[in-house]
Amino acid sequence: MLHSFVSFIIVMTFAAMTTFAPEPAADDHKATLSGVVVEAATDAPVADATVILRGSDKSVETGSDGTFDFGKVRTGEHQIRVLAEGYPEHSETVQISPGDNEITIELETVR
Numbered sequence: 001m002l003h004s005f006v007s008f009i010i011v012m013t014f015a016a017m018t019t020f021a022p023e024p025a026a027d028d029h030k031a032t033l034s035g036v037v038v039e040a041a042t043d044a045p046v047a048d049a050t051v052i053l054r055g056s057d058k059s060v061e062t063g064s065d066g067t068f069d070f071g072k073v074r075t076g077e078h079q080i081r082v083l084a085e086g087y088p089e090h091s092e093t094v095q096i097s098p099g100d101n102e103i104t105i106e107l108e109t110v111r
Contacts, residue, residue, distance in 0.1 A: 030075065030098075031072070031097060031100070031101055032069075032070070032071060032072055032073070032100050033053070033069075033070040033073045033094075033101050034068060034069040034100075034101070034102055035051075035103035036065070036066045036067050037066045037068065037084065038066055038105070038107070039087075040106035040109070045066025045067075046062060046066050046087070047062055047063065047066060048062060049061070049062040049066070049068075049082055049084035049087075050083045051070075051081075051105070053080060054080070056073070058070050058073070075096050076095070077093060077095055078093070079092075079093055080092050080094055080103075080105065084107060086109070086110065087107040087108070087109065087110065090105065
């Protein structure tokens, strides 16, 4: 009898947990965005470039290897703007999907 009662409680607890599970946290609907900025002609990394995620308050600097990491961002379409000494300003649109997103941004040299 006690065994049946304990089994009943376990089943009911599990049912309640799955039926009334909370909505996913806002972070569950986000993605990560990272990448590298390179010179288009040589694929050389572009260090100290400023990468701006337009429509947000996020901007990052590239490291000596040209890499950057915004961390978590919302999914959807974003405008990326890149400013780097010796290169014209660069803008492009990227589509961010749930999960990890890695992009390569190629900068053209000034002629």
